[in-house]
Amino acid sequence: MNATGEKIPVVTRFAPSPTGYLHIGGARTALFNWLFARHHGGKYLLRIEDTDRARSTDAAIDAILDGLDWLGLTSDEPPVYQFSRAERHAEVARQMLDAGHAYKCFATPEELAELREQQRAAKQPMRYDGRWRDRDASEGGDKPFVIRLKAPREGESVIEDAVQGRVVVKNAELDDMILLRSDGTPTYMLAVVVDDHDMGVTHVIRGDDHLNNAFRQLGIIEAMGWPRPTYAHIPLIHGADGAKLSKRHGAMGVDAYRDELGMLPEAVCNYLLRLGWGHGDEEIISLARAVELFDLAGVGRSPSRFDLKKLENLNGHYIREADDARLAALVAPRVAALMGRDLSQDDVTLLVRAMPGLKPRAKTLDEIADGSLFLFAERPLVPDDKAMALLDVNGIDLLVAAIKALEPLDDWNEAAIEERIRGVAETAEIGLGKVAQPLRAALTGRTTSPGIFDVLTLLGKDEVLARLNDATALGVHG
Numbered sequence: 001m002n003a004t005g006e007k008i009p010v011v012t013r014f015a016p017s018p019t020g021y022l023h024i025g026g027a028r029t030a031l032f033n034w035l036f037a038r039h040h041g042g043k044y045l046l047r048i049e050d051t052d053r054a055r056s057t058d059a060a061i062d063a064i065l066d067g068l069d070w071l072g073l074t075s076d077e078p079p080v081y082q083f084s085r086a087e088r089h090a091e092v093a094r095q096m097l098d099a100g101h102a103y104k105c106f107a108t109p110e111e112l113a114e115l116r117e118q119q120r121a122a123k124q125p126m127r128y129d130g131r132w133r134d135r136d137a138s139e140g141g142d143k144p145f146v147i148r149l150k151a152p153r154e155g156e157s158v159i160e161d162a163v164q165g166r167v168v169v170k171n172a173e174l175d176d177m178i179l180l181r182s183d184g185t186p187t188y189m190l191a192v193v194v195d196d197h198d199m200g201v202t203h204v205i206r207g208d209d210h211l212n213n214a215f216r217q218l219g220i221i222e223a224m225g226w227p228r229p230t231y232a233h234i235p236l237i238h239g240a241d242g243a244k245l246s247k248r249h250g251a252m253g254v255d256a257y258r259d260e261l262g263m264l265p266e267a268v269c270n271y272l273l274r275l276g277w278g279h280g281d282e283e284i285i286s287l288a289r290a291v292e293l294f295d296l297a298g299v300g301r302s303p304s305r306f307d308l309k310k311l312e313n314l315n316g317h318y319i320r321e322a323d324d325a326r327l328a329a330l331v332a333p334r335v336a337a338l339m340g341r342d343l344s345q346d347d348v349t350l351l352v353r354a355m356p357g358l359k360p361r362a363k364t365l366d367e368i369a370d371g372s373l374f375l376f377a378e379r380p381l382v383p384d385d386k387a388m389a390l391l392d393v394n395g396i397d398l399l400v401a402a403i404k405a406l407e408p409l410d411d412w413n414e415a416a417i418e419e420r421i422r423g424v425a426e427t428a429e430i431g432l433g434k435v436a437q438p439l440r441a442a443l444t445g446r447t448t449s450p451g452i453f454d455v456l457t458l459l460g461k462d463e464v465l466a467r468l469n470d471a472t473a474l475g476v477h478g
Helices: 024-039 058-071 082-098 109-121 188-198 208-224 254-259 265-273 287-293 308-321 324-339 345-361 365-376 385-390 393-406 414-428 432-444 452-459 461-477
Strands: 011-014 043-048 102-105 146-149 156-161 165-170 178-180 203-207 230-234 237-239 304-306
Touching (some): 011 024, 024 043, 024 230, 024 254, 082 146, 082 188, 254 265, 265 287, 265 308, 385 432, 393 432, 414 432, 414 452, 432 452, 452 461
Parallel strands (some): 203 230, 237 304
Antiparallel strands (some): 102 146, 146 178, 156 165
16 A cells, blocks of 8 residues: 555565576575565566676576576566666665765775774774764865765664564664765665665565665665565575575575476475465465465564475476476486487387376486386396396296297287286286286386386387397396
8 A cells, every 4th residue: 555545566576696596595585576476466577686797697697587487487577687777776876965865975995994993803893983974075075985875873763574573673783885886886785775666666575684684775765755665584595404505405506406306397386485485284386376375474484494305205296297298398308318319209209108107206307217218228128236136047937928928919008918917927826026027127127117017018019029038038148
Protein backbone atom coordinates (compact mmCIF):
# COMPACT_ATOMS: atom_id res chain seq x y z
CA MET A 1 0.00 0.00 0.00
CA ASN A 2 1.18 3.54 -0.65
CA ALA A 3 0.39 6.62 1.41
CA THR A 4 -3.05 6.93 -0.20
CA GLY A 5 -3.96 3.30 0.52
CA GLU A 6 -3.50 2.21 -3.10
CA LYS A 7 -2.14 -1.29 -3.60
CA ILE A 8 1.28 -1.25 -5.24
CA PRO A 9 2.23 -4.21 -7.46
CA VAL A 10 5.06 -6.29 -6.03
CA VAL A 11 8.45 -5.84 -7.73
CA THR A 12 11.47 -7.90 -6.69
CA ARG A 13 15.00 -8.02 -8.06
CA PHE A 14 18.00 -10.30 -8.09
CA ALA A 15 21.23 -8.32 -8.29
CA PRO A 16 24.36 -10.48 -8.73
CA SER A 17 27.87 -9.11 -9.18
CA PRO A 18 29.50 -10.62 -12.31
CA THR A 19 32.83 -11.27 -10.68
CA GLY A 20 32.41 -15.05 -10.82
CA TYR A 21 29.86 -17.80 -11.39
CA LEU A 22 26.29 -17.90 -10.13
CA HIS A 23 26.84 -19.67 -6.82
CA ILE A 24 24.24 -21.82 -5.11
CA GLY A 25 23.40 -19.16 -2.49
CA GLY A 26 22.81 -16.61 -5.24
CA ALA A 27 20.57 -19.08 -7.06
CA ARG A 28 18.45 -19.49 -3.92
CA THR A 29 18.14 -15.70 -3.56
CA ALA A 30 17.02 -15.49 -7.20
CA LEU A 31 14.51 -18.29 -6.62
CA PHE A 32 12.99 -16.62 -3.56
CA ASN A 33 12.67 -13.31 -5.42
CA TRP A 34 11.13 -15.04 -8.45
CA LEU A 35 8.67 -17.01 -6.33
CA PHE A 36 7.62 -14.03 -4.23
CA ALA A 37 6.90 -11.96 -7.34
CA ARG A 38 5.00 -14.82 -8.98
CA HIS A 39 3.00 -15.56 -5.84
CA HIS A 40 1.82 -11.95 -5.69
CA GLY A 41 1.28 -11.56 -9.43
CA GLY A 42 4.12 -9.06 -9.54
CA LYS A 43 7.33 -8.54 -11.46
CA TYR A 44 10.77 -10.15 -11.04
CA LEU A 45 13.73 -8.15 -12.36
CA LEU A 46 17.42 -8.79 -12.86
CA ARG A 47 20.18 -6.25 -12.30
CA ILE A 48 23.80 -6.99 -13.11
CA GLU A 49 25.89 -5.05 -10.59
CA ASP A 50 28.95 -4.57 -12.74
CA THR A 51 30.37 -1.47 -11.10
CA ASP A 52 33.56 -3.32 -10.10
CA ARG A 53 35.13 -2.89 -13.53
CA ALA A 54 38.37 -4.59 -12.61
CA ARG A 55 36.67 -7.87 -11.61
CA SER A 56 33.48 -7.90 -13.69
CA THR A 57 33.73 -10.08 -16.80
CA ASP A 58 31.52 -10.89 -19.78
CA ALA A 59 32.13 -14.59 -19.11
CA ALA A 60 30.69 -14.22 -15.60
CA ILE A 61 27.66 -12.35 -16.94
CA ASP A 62 27.08 -15.13 -19.50
CA ALA A 63 27.43 -17.78 -16.75
CA ILE A 64 24.90 -15.98 -14.53
CA LEU A 65 22.36 -15.58 -17.34
CA ASP A 66 22.89 -19.19 -18.44
CA GLY A 67 22.44 -20.50 -14.88
CA LEU A 68 19.25 -18.50 -14.31
CA ASP A 69 17.88 -19.59 -17.66
CA TRP A 70 18.60 -23.26 -16.85
CA LEU A 71 16.74 -22.94 -13.54
CA GLY A 72 13.82 -21.24 -15.27
CA LEU A 73 14.34 -17.99 -13.34
CA THR A 74 14.44 -15.57 -16.25
CA SER A 75 13.53 -11.97 -15.50
CA ASP A 76 10.37 -10.28 -16.73
CA GLU A 77 12.34 -7.47 -18.36
CA PRO A 78 15.80 -7.23 -19.95
CA PRO A 79 18.60 -7.05 -17.35
CA VAL A 80 19.63 -3.65 -16.02
CA TYR A 81 23.40 -3.09 -16.10
CA GLN A 82 24.38 -0.95 -13.16
CA PHE A 83 27.53 0.57 -14.65
CA SER A 84 25.58 2.06 -17.55
CA ARG A 85 23.57 4.11 -15.04
CA ALA A 86 26.58 5.79 -13.41
CA GLU A 87 25.53 9.29 -14.47
CA ARG A 88 22.11 8.83 -12.90
CA HIS A 89 23.75 7.70 -9.65
CA ALA A 90 26.05 10.72 -9.66
CA GLU A 91 23.07 12.99 -10.35
CA VAL A 92 21.38 11.77 -7.15
CA ALA A 93 24.56 12.39 -5.14
CA ARG A 94 24.66 15.96 -6.45
CA GLN A 95 20.98 16.44 -5.60
CA MET A 96 21.67 15.34 -2.04
CA LEU A 97 24.64 17.71 -1.89
CA ASP A 98 22.51 20.64 -3.05
CA ALA A 99 19.78 19.78 -0.51
CA GLY A 100 22.25 19.63 2.38
CA HIS A 101 21.95 15.86 2.88
CA ALA A 102 25.51 15.31 1.74
CA TYR A 103 28.76 17.24 1.84
CA LYS A 104 32.15 17.51 0.21
CA CYS A 105 34.99 15.85 2.08
CA PHE A 106 38.55 16.92 1.21
CA ALA A 107 40.33 14.53 3.60
CA THR A 108 43.40 13.01 1.94
CA PRO A 109 44.10 9.27 1.83
CA GLU A 110 47.03 9.90 4.17
CA GLU A 111 44.76 11.65 6.71
CA LEU A 112 42.27 8.80 6.62
CA ALA A 113 45.01 6.19 7.00
CA GLU A 114 46.32 8.05 10.05
CA LEU A 115 42.76 8.22 11.48
CA ARG A 116 42.32 4.46 11.05
CA GLU A 117 45.65 3.82 12.75
CA GLN A 118 44.66 5.97 15.71
CA GLN A 119 41.31 4.17 16.01
CA ARG A 120 43.00 0.79 15.76
CA ALA A 121 45.48 1.74 18.49
CA ALA A 122 42.66 2.97 20.73
CA LYS A 123 40.64 -0.18 19.91
CA GLN A 124 37.81 1.96 18.57
CA PRO A 125 35.49 1.10 15.67
CA MET A 126 37.12 2.23 12.46
CA ARG A 127 34.87 4.76 10.83
CA TYR A 128 35.15 8.23 9.31
CA ASP A 129 35.00 10.91 12.01
CA GLY A 130 33.01 13.53 10.07
CA ARG A 131 35.82 16.08 10.01
CA TRP A 132 34.40 17.88 6.95
CA ARG A 133 30.75 17.43 7.88
CA ASP A 134 30.22 20.96 9.15
CA ARG A 135 33.03 22.80 7.39
CA ASP A 136 32.56 25.16 4.50
CA ALA A 137 33.49 23.48 1.23
CA SER A 138 35.32 26.63 0.15
CA GLU A 139 38.06 25.69 2.65
CA GLY A 140 38.96 22.76 0.42
CA GLY A 141 39.80 25.02 -2.51
CA ASP A 142 40.41 23.08 -5.70
CA LYS A 143 41.68 19.93 -3.95
CA PRO A 144 40.12 16.56 -4.85
CA PHE A 145 37.04 15.67 -2.82
CA VAL A 146 34.49 12.93 -2.29
CA ILE A 147 30.81 13.45 -1.58
CA ARG A 148 29.66 11.88 1.68
CA LEU A 149 26.21 11.21 3.07
CA LYS A 150 25.28 13.33 6.07
CA ALA A 151 23.99 10.39 8.09
CA PRO A 152 21.76 10.94 11.15
CA ARG A 153 23.72 10.94 14.42
CA GLU A 154 20.95 11.05 17.00
CA GLY A 155 18.40 8.42 17.87
CA GLU A 156 18.09 5.08 16.16
CA SER A 157 17.04 3.49 12.89
CA VAL A 158 14.55 0.63 12.78
CA ILE A 159 13.89 -1.95 10.09
CA GLU A 160 10.86 -4.25 10.34
CA ASP A 161 12.48 -7.06 8.42
CA ALA A 162 10.13 -9.65 6.90
CA VAL A 163 12.50 -12.45 7.93
CA GLN A 164 14.63 -11.10 10.77
CA GLY A 165 11.84 -9.22 12.56
CA ARG A 166 12.44 -5.84 14.19
CA VAL A 167 16.09 -4.78 13.95
CA VAL A 168 17.34 -1.59 15.64
CA VAL A 169 20.65 0.21 15.16
CA LYS A 170 21.83 3.32 17.00
CA ASN A 171 22.52 6.06 14.46
CA ALA A 172 25.75 6.92 16.25
CA GLU A 173 27.11 3.63 14.88
CA LEU A 174 26.57 4.71 11.28
CA ASP A 175 29.25 6.69 9.48
CA ASP A 176 29.04 9.25 6.73
CA MET A 177 29.69 6.88 3.86
CA ILE A 178 31.07 7.97 0.50
CA LEU A 179 28.46 8.43 -2.25
CA LEU A 180 30.69 9.81 -5.00
CA ARG A 181 34.40 9.12 -5.29
CA SER A 182 36.94 11.82 -6.07
CA ASP A 183 36.98 10.75 -9.74
CA GLY A 184 33.20 11.33 -9.91
CA THR A 185 32.24 7.64 -9.96
CA PRO A 186 29.41 6.49 -7.69
CA THR A 187 29.89 3.89 -4.97
CA TYR A 188 28.09 0.59 -4.91
CA MET A 189 26.06 1.64 -1.85
CA LEU A 190 24.63 4.62 -3.69
CA ALA A 191 24.06 2.77 -6.95
CA VAL A 192 22.03 0.02 -5.28
CA VAL A 193 19.60 2.44 -3.66
CA VAL A 194 19.12 4.55 -6.79
CA ASP A 195 18.59 1.50 -8.98
CA ASP A 196 16.12 -0.09 -6.57
CA HIS A 197 14.12 3.14 -6.52
CA ASP A 198 14.21 3.69 -10.28
CA MET A 199 13.28 0.06 -10.98
CA GLY A 200 10.28 0.35 -8.66
CA VAL A 201 11.50 -2.41 -6.35
CA THR A 202 9.04 -2.92 -3.49
CA HIS A 203 10.72 -5.87 -1.76
CA VAL A 204 14.47 -6.29 -1.30
CA ILE A 205 15.03 -10.01 -0.68
CA ARG A 206 18.73 -10.79 -0.22
CA GLY A 207 21.27 -12.50 2.04
CA ASP A 208 21.52 -11.37 5.66
CA ASP A 209 25.13 -10.36 5.07
CA HIS A 210 23.55 -7.21 3.60
CA LEU A 211 21.53 -6.34 6.72
CA ASN A 212 24.07 -3.79 7.97
CA ASN A 213 24.11 -2.22 4.52
CA ALA A 214 20.36 -1.69 4.72
CA PHE A 215 20.73 0.73 7.61
CA ARG A 216 23.36 2.74 5.78
CA GLN A 217 21.25 2.75 2.61
CA LEU A 218 18.23 4.02 4.54
CA GLY A 219 20.05 7.32 4.93
CA ILE A 220 19.95 7.83 1.16
CA ILE A 221 16.32 6.73 0.86
CA GLU A 222 15.16 9.11 3.56
CA ALA A 223 17.29 12.00 2.35
CA MET A 224 15.68 11.66 -1.10
CA GLY A 225 12.18 11.23 0.36
CA TRP A 226 11.74 7.92 -1.43
CA PRO A 227 9.46 5.13 -0.18
CA ARG A 228 11.19 2.40 1.80
CA PRO A 229 11.14 -1.07 0.30
CA THR A 230 10.20 -4.01 2.47
CA TYR A 231 13.40 -5.76 3.50
CA ALA A 232 13.76 -9.51 3.85
CA HIS A 233 17.25 -10.66 4.77
CA ILE A 234 17.67 -14.41 4.34
CA PRO A 235 20.15 -16.38 6.48
CA LEU A 236 23.14 -17.71 4.58
CA ILE A 237 23.68 -21.34 3.61
CA HIS A 238 26.21 -23.33 5.62
CA GLY A 239 27.84 -26.67 4.94
CA ALA A 240 26.54 -29.89 6.50
CA ASP A 241 29.11 -29.37 9.30
CA GLY A 242 27.70 -25.95 10.15
CA ALA A 243 30.68 -24.03 8.77
CA LYS A 244 30.34 -21.29 6.17
CA LEU A 245 29.61 -22.82 2.80
CA SER A 246 32.73 -23.38 0.72
CA LYS A 247 33.79 -25.43 -2.29
CA ARG A 248 34.40 -28.49 -0.12
CA HIS A 249 30.72 -28.39 0.86
CA GLY A 250 29.49 -28.17 -2.72
CA ALA A 251 29.60 -24.40 -3.18
CA MET A 252 30.10 -24.54 -6.91
CA GLY A 253 28.60 -22.59 -9.72
CA VAL A 254 25.08 -23.57 -10.71
CA ASP A 255 26.48 -24.72 -14.07
CA ALA A 256 28.59 -27.33 -12.23
CA TYR A 257 25.46 -28.93 -10.78
CA ARG A 258 24.21 -29.33 -14.33
CA ASP A 259 27.42 -30.16 -16.18
CA GLU A 260 29.55 -31.97 -13.60
CA LEU A 261 27.04 -33.49 -11.18
CA GLY A 262 24.24 -34.37 -13.62
CA MET A 263 21.39 -32.64 -11.80
CA LEU A 264 18.02 -31.64 -13.21
CA PRO A 265 16.95 -28.00 -12.78
CA GLU A 266 13.66 -28.92 -11.12
CA ALA A 267 15.57 -30.93 -8.49
CA VAL A 268 17.97 -28.05 -7.78
CA CYS A 269 15.07 -25.58 -7.48
CA ASN A 270 13.14 -27.90 -5.17
CA TYR A 271 16.22 -28.41 -3.00
CA LEU A 272 17.05 -24.69 -2.82
CA LEU A 273 13.43 -23.93 -1.93
CA ARG A 274 13.65 -26.28 1.05
CA LEU A 275 16.92 -24.68 2.19
CA GLY A 276 15.50 -22.22 4.65
CA TRP A 277 11.83 -22.36 3.68
CA GLY A 278 9.21 -24.93 4.46
CA HIS A 279 5.54 -25.75 4.21
CA GLY A 280 4.49 -28.43 6.65
CA ASP A 281 6.00 -31.79 5.81
CA GLU A 282 6.08 -31.28 2.06
CA GLU A 283 9.43 -32.25 0.57
CA ILE A 284 8.61 -32.67 -3.14
CA ILE A 285 7.41 -29.27 -4.30
CA SER A 286 7.20 -28.32 -7.96
CA LEU A 287 7.78 -24.74 -9.08
CA ALA A 288 4.07 -24.36 -9.80
CA ARG A 289 3.23 -25.56 -6.29
CA ALA A 290 5.95 -23.32 -4.84
CA VAL A 291 4.43 -20.26 -6.56
CA GLU A 292 1.13 -21.13 -4.93
CA LEU A 293 2.63 -21.55 -1.44
CA PHE A 294 5.62 -19.24 -1.13
CA ASP A 295 5.65 -16.49 1.44
CA LEU A 296 8.34 -14.81 3.49
CA ALA A 297 6.77 -15.97 6.74
CA GLY A 298 7.97 -19.48 5.91
CA VAL A 299 11.64 -18.42 5.74
CA GLY A 300 13.53 -19.39 8.89
CA ARG A 301 16.01 -17.16 10.73
CA SER A 302 18.70 -19.80 11.16
CA PRO A 303 21.31 -20.70 8.52
CA SER A 304 20.45 -23.70 6.37
CA ARG A 305 22.78 -26.65 5.94
CA PHE A 306 23.65 -27.81 2.45
CA ASP A 307 23.65 -31.58 2.05
CA LEU A 308 24.70 -32.92 -1.35
CA LYS A 309 23.34 -36.40 -0.56
CA LYS A 310 19.85 -34.97 0.01
CA LEU A 311 20.09 -33.13 -3.29
CA GLU A 312 21.12 -36.36 -5.05
CA ASN A 313 18.18 -38.23 -3.53
CA LEU A 314 15.82 -35.49 -4.66
CA ASN A 315 17.38 -35.57 -8.11
CA GLY A 316 16.74 -39.31 -8.25
CA HIS A 317 13.04 -38.64 -7.64
CA TYR A 318 12.86 -36.12 -10.48
CA ILE A 319 14.77 -38.45 -12.80
CA ARG A 320 12.17 -41.16 -12.20
CA GLU A 321 9.41 -38.64 -12.97
CA ALA A 322 11.08 -37.18 -16.06
CA ASP A 323 10.08 -37.80 -19.67
CA ASP A 324 12.20 -40.53 -21.25
CA ALA A 325 12.94 -38.64 -24.46
CA ARG A 326 14.04 -35.57 -22.48
CA LEU A 327 16.34 -37.71 -20.31
CA ALA A 328 17.82 -39.44 -23.34
CA ALA A 329 18.63 -36.06 -24.93
CA LEU A 330 20.37 -34.96 -21.72
CA VAL A 331 22.22 -38.24 -21.26
CA ALA A 332 23.35 -38.73 -24.89
CA PRO A 333 26.28 -36.22 -24.76
CA ARG A 334 27.46 -37.84 -21.51
CA VAL A 335 27.39 -41.29 -23.11
CA ALA A 336 29.25 -39.90 -26.13
CA ALA A 337 31.93 -38.43 -23.86
CA LEU A 338 32.38 -41.78 -22.07
CA MET A 339 32.57 -43.68 -25.36
CA GLY A 340 34.69 -41.21 -27.26
CA ARG A 341 32.26 -41.08 -30.18
CA ASP A 342 29.01 -39.36 -31.13
CA LEU A 343 25.76 -41.27 -30.84
CA SER A 344 23.72 -41.93 -33.96
CA GLN A 345 20.01 -41.26 -34.11
CA ASP A 346 19.46 -45.02 -33.75
CA ASP A 347 21.61 -44.97 -30.61
CA VAL A 348 19.51 -42.15 -29.13
CA THR A 349 16.31 -44.01 -30.02
CA LEU A 350 17.67 -47.07 -28.23
CA LEU A 351 18.53 -44.87 -25.24
CA VAL A 352 14.92 -43.65 -25.08
CA ARG A 353 13.68 -47.27 -25.16
CA ALA A 354 16.14 -48.21 -22.42
CA MET A 355 15.25 -45.33 -20.12
CA PRO A 356 12.45 -47.07 -18.14
CA GLY A 357 15.00 -49.69 -17.11
CA LEU A 358 17.88 -47.26 -16.54
CA LYS A 359 16.34 -44.43 -14.54
CA PRO A 360 14.85 -46.19 -11.48
CA ARG A 361 18.30 -46.85 -9.97
CA ALA A 362 19.94 -43.56 -10.94
CA LYS A 363 20.38 -40.42 -8.84
CA THR A 364 22.23 -38.41 -11.51
CA LEU A 365 22.39 -38.17 -15.29
CA ASP A 366 25.95 -39.48 -15.10
CA GLU A 367 24.74 -42.65 -13.41
CA ILE A 368 22.23 -43.17 -16.22
CA ALA A 369 24.98 -42.61 -18.79
CA ASP A 370 27.28 -45.09 -17.08
CA GLY A 371 24.49 -47.65 -16.73
CA SER A 372 23.67 -47.42 -20.45
CA LEU A 373 27.16 -48.16 -21.76
CA PHE A 374 26.41 -51.87 -22.21
CA LEU A 375 23.97 -50.94 -25.00
CA PHE A 376 26.77 -49.52 -27.14
CA ALA A 377 29.74 -51.61 -26.04
CA GLU A 378 31.88 -53.16 -28.74
CA ARG A 379 32.37 -56.91 -28.82
CA PRO A 380 33.97 -58.79 -27.30
CA LEU A 381 33.08 -57.30 -23.90
CA VAL A 382 35.70 -57.39 -21.19
CA PRO A 383 33.82 -58.22 -17.96
CA ASP A 384 34.94 -56.61 -14.72
CA ASP A 385 36.33 -58.85 -11.98
CA LYS A 386 32.98 -59.37 -10.23
CA ALA A 387 31.27 -60.26 -13.51
CA MET A 388 34.13 -62.55 -14.52
CA ALA A 389 33.71 -64.51 -11.29
CA LEU A 390 30.18 -65.46 -12.41
CA LEU A 391 31.48 -66.95 -15.67
CA ASP A 392 32.75 -70.12 -14.02
CA VAL A 393 31.95 -73.64 -15.22
CA ASN A 394 28.40 -73.55 -13.88
CA GLY A 395 27.83 -70.07 -15.32
CA ILE A 396 29.09 -71.13 -18.76
CA ASP A 397 26.84 -74.21 -18.72
CA LEU A 398 23.86 -71.94 -18.07
CA LEU A 399 24.90 -69.61 -20.89
CA VAL A 400 25.11 -72.56 -23.29
CA ALA A 401 21.63 -73.65 -22.23
CA ALA A 402 20.36 -70.09 -22.71
CA ILE A 403 21.82 -69.93 -26.23
CA LYS A 404 20.05 -73.19 -27.14
CA ALA A 405 16.79 -71.90 -25.74
CA LEU A 406 16.97 -68.49 -27.44
CA GLU A 407 18.33 -69.42 -30.90
CA PRO A 408 15.04 -70.84 -32.23
CA LEU A 409 13.06 -67.82 -31.05
CA ASP A 410 11.64 -65.91 -34.04
CA ASP A 411 9.49 -63.36 -32.20
CA TRP A 412 12.00 -61.46 -30.01
CA ASN A 413 9.79 -59.94 -27.34
CA GLU A 414 10.09 -59.76 -23.56
CA ALA A 415 7.33 -62.28 -22.78
CA ALA A 416 8.75 -64.92 -25.14
CA ILE A 417 12.32 -64.33 -23.88
CA GLU A 418 11.22 -64.62 -20.25
CA GLU A 419 9.42 -67.92 -20.96
CA ARG A 420 12.60 -69.42 -22.51
CA ILE A 421 14.92 -68.25 -19.71
CA ARG A 422 12.53 -69.48 -17.02
CA GLY A 423 12.59 -72.81 -18.82
CA VAL A 424 16.42 -72.86 -18.50
CA ALA A 425 16.10 -72.25 -14.75
CA GLU A 426 13.47 -74.96 -14.30
CA THR A 427 15.51 -77.51 -16.26
CA ALA A 428 18.54 -76.74 -14.10
CA GLU A 429 16.31 -76.84 -11.00
CA ILE A 430 17.54 -73.45 -9.80
CA GLY A 431 15.98 -70.05 -9.19
CA LEU A 432 15.70 -67.52 -12.01
CA GLY A 433 18.28 -65.27 -10.32
CA LYS A 434 20.94 -67.96 -10.65
CA VAL A 435 20.48 -67.85 -14.44
CA ALA A 436 20.16 -64.05 -14.58
CA GLN A 437 23.55 -63.50 -12.90
CA PRO A 438 25.80 -65.10 -15.55
CA LEU A 439 23.53 -63.72 -18.31
CA ARG A 440 23.99 -60.19 -16.94
CA ALA A 441 27.76 -60.69 -16.66
CA ALA A 442 27.97 -61.92 -20.25
CA LEU A 443 25.70 -59.29 -21.77
CA THR A 444 26.80 -56.18 -19.85
CA GLY A 445 30.22 -57.05 -18.40
CA ARG A 446 28.89 -56.04 -14.96
CA THR A 447 26.92 -57.47 -12.07
CA THR A 448 24.39 -54.62 -12.03
CA SER A 449 22.13 -53.50 -14.87
CA PRO A 450 18.48 -52.93 -15.70
CA GLY A 451 16.28 -56.00 -15.38
CA ILE A 452 17.73 -58.94 -17.30
CA PHE A 453 14.71 -59.21 -19.61
CA ASP A 454 15.01 -55.49 -20.40
CA VAL A 455 18.66 -56.09 -21.29
CA LEU A 456 17.85 -59.08 -23.52
CA THR A 457 15.03 -57.24 -25.28
CA LEU A 458 16.97 -54.01 -25.86
CA LEU A 459 20.11 -55.65 -27.24
CA GLY A 460 18.20 -57.68 -29.84
CA LYS A 461 18.56 -61.34 -30.77
CA ASP A 462 21.70 -61.12 -32.91
CA GLU A 463 23.69 -59.05 -30.39
CA VAL A 464 22.55 -61.21 -27.45
CA LEU A 465 23.59 -64.46 -29.11
CA ALA A 466 26.90 -62.95 -30.24
CA ARG A 467 27.72 -61.72 -26.72
CA LEU A 468 26.71 -65.02 -25.13
CA ASN A 469 28.91 -66.94 -27.55
CA ASP A 470 31.79 -64.56 -26.83
CA ALA A 471 31.34 -65.17 -23.11
CA THR A 472 31.25 -68.95 -23.44
CA ALA A 473 34.51 -68.79 -25.38
CA LEU A 474 35.95 -66.43 -22.78
CA GLY A 475 34.90 -68.78 -20.02
CA VAL A 476 36.38 -71.79 -21.77
CA HIS A 477 39.70 -70.05 -22.37
CA GLY A 478 39.71 -67.94 -19.22
